Amino acid sequence: MATTKLFLLLFIAMPIIIHSVNTDCDLKVGFYAASCPQAEVITSKIINEVIAIAPSLSGPLLRMFFHDCFVRGCDASILVDSPIKQAEKDAAPNQSLRGFQIIEKVKTALEQACPGVVSCADILALVARDVVAQVGGPSWEVETGRRDGMISILNEALTSLPPPSSNINSLKATFQQKGLSPKDLVVLSAGHTIGISHCSSFINRLYNFTGNENTSDPTLDSEYMERLKLKCQQNTPNNNVFVEMDPGSFRTFDEHYYELVSKRRGLFQSDAALLDDPQTKAYVDNHRYGNREDFFRDFGLSMVKMGRTQVLTGNLGQIRAVCSTVNLL
Template sequence: MASLKPVTSLLLQSFLILTLILHNANGDQNCLKVGFYEESCPQAEAITRNIVNEVLAIAPSLSGPLLRMFFHDCFVRGCDASVLLDSPTKDAEKDALPNLTLRGYQIFDKIKNAIEQTCPGVVSCADIIALAARDAVAAMGGPSWEVETGRRDGIISTANEALANLPPASLNINQLKLIFQQKGLTVRDLVLLSAAHTIGISHCSSITNRLYNFTGNNDDSSDPSLDSEYMARLKMKCQKDNMNMIVEMDPGSFRTFDEHYYDLVAKRRGLFQTDAALLDDPETKAYVDTHRGGDDLSRQEFFIDFGVSMVNMGRIGVLTGNLGEVRKICSKVNSLPLTP
């Protein structure tokens, strides 16, 4: 399937590799590094990439969920694959309300099984999530970047922590900036990682408050920051008695990783309140304005910047060295309990 080949130019790849090398020169305090498995499991990245490409060739709609899984993992207890753990009492991260719409768990199981057959007990599920996110973006026409690896898997996963750490789609710009700052991320990372909404879909239930009863007074008020024409189309799709319908996060371009997301945000057609919030801060708005309707050079700059921010997010709260474990099965800890 030709559309699954990364479209990043050789020049862009060179710039990206150089940028990340320079960026990582003084950022290896967490013992992560590019090529961590070069000797212990040199096939790990190729196995992950091949399976992601095979899956997306059949089901391209899974690209968004594979990318989303990385965000939902890293923002809760750090990038430790705790989002993949099952709980017999249904009290793990995946059972929390914000995670009930996550998809693609079986893809990570498939990748893990394939890697275990080649290099048993070596590659963590946390690293597989990070690699799969990169490969999903590249498969949808977006950039590729060097992924730092060396993470180990966590053994604790609770629904309450997911509720406390995953930012809801209704936050304003100040709340978003604070949450990202608490995770060690910058305002620039915020606006770049928000562009992940250029691929994938969401459910109408995620935007109910923008379309109906926005004031909370049990009326038909709508979010005034939403473009009226776009709001009318959303209301036709998301009627009050049917919030299970799905909507494209980047209409007309939801299967292509590109800058079209910023065009929509600038036109007040971002699906979530957190998208609209990017216009309420001078720094985030400036980035949106710079890259809306951009040329090839602008796109290359965006691709490079996005890769750097993904690397930054991949460093949140990582377990390395003797901390954590390398799970044999991504949904189960090797021996210890899931909760404290």
């Protein structure tokens, strides 16, 4: 009952928290150099051990950072548990996320080394970098200094996260609201090169695309569509059926995603939409046959840029003792 009352009080405090968001980016590389010098080493060690055993967690852990930053900014609000199941993680778009226990494992280790110092928001940023590097992708210097938010609301995830059915105009508008460019959009979309999705996220492209039965998305390659239909059958429960987002290399971070998109084999409508804008299409075309070094550099830069979204720094927010629970005020 006390926990429920606390959660409801945090809802009441929401307007104050929203208007207190720091608009300046006070993040920097090496923020914990003096206060917790082993922070990044400890985090990387745990993630390397985890991904070596469970590489399938790389995709969900990467997307966890995306889903956090696009709702209320990069403040670890995605991690908060709600006793009434009304937090961001309870929203339908976040039901496919996995690996929350890994974030808590990192947090526990950092609390032992440096109590009350490293934020859960920074842990998400560091983990996103480390899982990408561990499955063959780039590494980059992560800016740190974020603090944790105290609000997490299910409905905000429903309205702030771009759905997989988004068209190019909707995607560009959503990214622009976060200070991200069309180039950031096409670069960060390549996060779909690792991980899986469930049929429910794209099944409308196969059977009921126009709202009428037996209509399919004409932008989807017909051969690929037939393969998807074998896994995702019409009028059959598909909740536990998964599909590789990047068939053949879904556990390896590479530029193969762009080859798939160029061949009209992007799994989601949001992937196919990248061909509907001159700038995003040009990037897809330029990377469909390789250019890994260029893509890896761009991905790191866009991740850093996204990681600055509506951050809480200085005296704003808090440093949670446990990532799933807001500290008592």
